[in-house]
Amino acid sequence: ILNLKFPDGRYGWLITRYDEAVAALKEGRFIKDITKAYGAEHTSVFSTNMLFADPPDHKRLRGLVQKGFTPQRIADMRSHIQDIADTLLHEASAKDTINLIDEYAFKLPIIVISEILGVPTEDQDKFRVWSNSIIGASNRETSEEVAQHMHEFIAYLKDWFAKVRENPGDDMISQLVMAEDQGDRLSEQELYGVVTLMIIAGHETTVNLIGNGVLALLEYPEQRKLLQEQPELIHGAIEEMLRYNGPVEFSTSRWAAEDMEFHGVQMKKGDLVVVSLNSANRDAGPFEHPDLFDITREKSQHLAFGRGIHLCLGAPLARLEGEIAINTLLRRYPHFELQAGVDELRWRPGMIVRGVEEIP
Ligand code: HEM
Numbered sequence: 001i002l003n004l005k006f007p008d009g010r011y012g013w014l015i016t017r018y019d020e021a022v023a024a025l026k027e028g029r030f031i032k033d034i035t036k037a038y039g040a041e042h043t044s045v046f047s048t049n050m051l052f053a054d055p056p057d058h059k060r061l062r063g064l065v066q067k068g069f070t071p072q073r074i075a076d077m078r079s080h081i082q083d084i085a086d087t088l089l090h091e092a093s094a095k096d097t098i099n100l101i102d103e104y105a106f107k108l109p110i111i112v113i114s115e116i117l118g119v120p121t122e123d124q125d126k127f128r129v130w131s132n133s134i135i136g137a138s139n140r141e142t143s144e145e146v147a148q149h150m151h152e153f154i155a156y157l158k159d160w161f162a163k164v165r166e167n168p169g170d171d172m173i174s175q176l177v178m179a180e181d182q183g184d185r186l187s188e189q190e191l192y193g194v195v196t197l198m199i200i201a202g203h204e205t206t207v208n209l210i211g212n213g214v215l216a217l218l219e220y221p222e223q224r225k226l227l228q229e230q231p232e233l234i235h236g237a238i239e240e241m242l243r244y245n246g247p248v249e250f251s252t253s254r255w256a257a258e259d260m261e262f263h264g265v266q267m268k269k270g271d272l273v274v275v276s277l278n279s280a281n282r283d284a285g286p287f288e289h290p291d292l293f294d295i296t297r298e299k300s301q302h303l304a305f306g307r308g309i310h311l312c313l314g315a316p317l318a319r320l321e322g323e324i325a326i327n328t329l330l331r332r333y334p335h336f337e338l339q340a341g342v343d344e345l346r347w348r349p350g351m352i353v354r355g356v357e358e359i360p
Helices: 018-026 034-038 057-069 071-075 078-092 100-105 107-117 121-134 143-166 172-181 188-204 206-219 221-229 231-244 315-332
Strands: 002-005 011-015 254-256 260-262 265-267 272-275
Touching: 011 018, 011 265, 018 272, 057 071, 057 172, 057 188, 071 315, 078 100, 078 107, 078 315, 100 107, 100 206, 100 315, 107 121, 107 172, 107 188, 107 206, 107 315, 121 143, 121 188, 143 172, 143 188, 172 188, 188 206, 206 221, 206 231, 206 315, 221 231, 221 315, 231 315
Parallel strands: 011 272
Antiparallel strands: 002 011, 254 272, 260 265
8 A cells, every 4th residue: 555645735545455455445434525525626527427426326326327237238239249340340351451449449339338328420439539538548639629629528418418308219318318307316417427427438448458458469479379269268368358457547536534544554534545456456466477468367356347336337348348359350360460560559648547549
């Protein structure tokens, strides 16, 4: 548990070992709502959502979208997701080289989440730009451009919600807008927050499961060969990709709700607590030879999707997308390689997600 001291004199704690990480993610005295932790204001309209809420609000906000993500609902999407993967790789077949991130790993989850939410096809590219801006994961943007994108995003949502109110469909946004109309279930601010969370979660995570997974297979040719010969090992392979180079680097922030002791450390009310998920996933305690990528590892209890009440709601969807994306790539392009001459890949900036900008 590493101590962090901020310029304003307050303290924070970075948790890097597995056991402490699990305990921290399940600790009821670490809360997510910054306004309750020490009376600070919410920093943006987007932070009023389940990921930054505590019980009982958390349950209500999660319950509103949970129905759309049950394992059965997700399993029913298998053949459709398979069609999307086949179409994207078919389109790529006309070229000798593609950027696997832009043309496959990004596109597949964006198409799927856009369909779930009800984003019009012609607007999907805009959502990718906005989503990148919100989490600060673009190397190419100035702060003016980020502000401009936020402005456009909010204007788009406002307009979109108004249209949906007039003419609701059976997509998730329509359900959420109706829930807002029923007053006590969702406030306007919560509607913006929940929709933004779903957009970001759907755009910024699975892309890196696919991208980092492909990189691990390139790094370990014998593991790739094994998976090519036995595609049924894909479930274990995806879990190992999530453990070995997880798409989400750190948990979101938690705050000590009171003065307390946690695993031998004295914490004060309002202290920040962050878990390094990827560090915990390389802890030699639970994971033998943690720095090796091994798709036959005994079922690993990695923390890539977090733990406790905030456990990733989209995990069944992300796993299914990852399985289909990787196995389809291996089947259709058994000999794919990194473009000759490319020896360094650029990681995207920002603290939250871990993934490369391009895989040529
Ligand atoms: C929460 C990881 C994909 C929706 C989380 C958390 C992690 C995570 C670590 C918990 C953060 C914390 O406790 O501080 C991932 C990874 C993904 C992925 C690694 C892909 C491989 C998705 C997708 C969706 C999604 C595709 C939905 C479309 C959510 C939601 C929460 C969440 C709504 C908040 C749950 C709550 O607070 O109760 N995710 N995620 N995630 N994720 Fe994911």
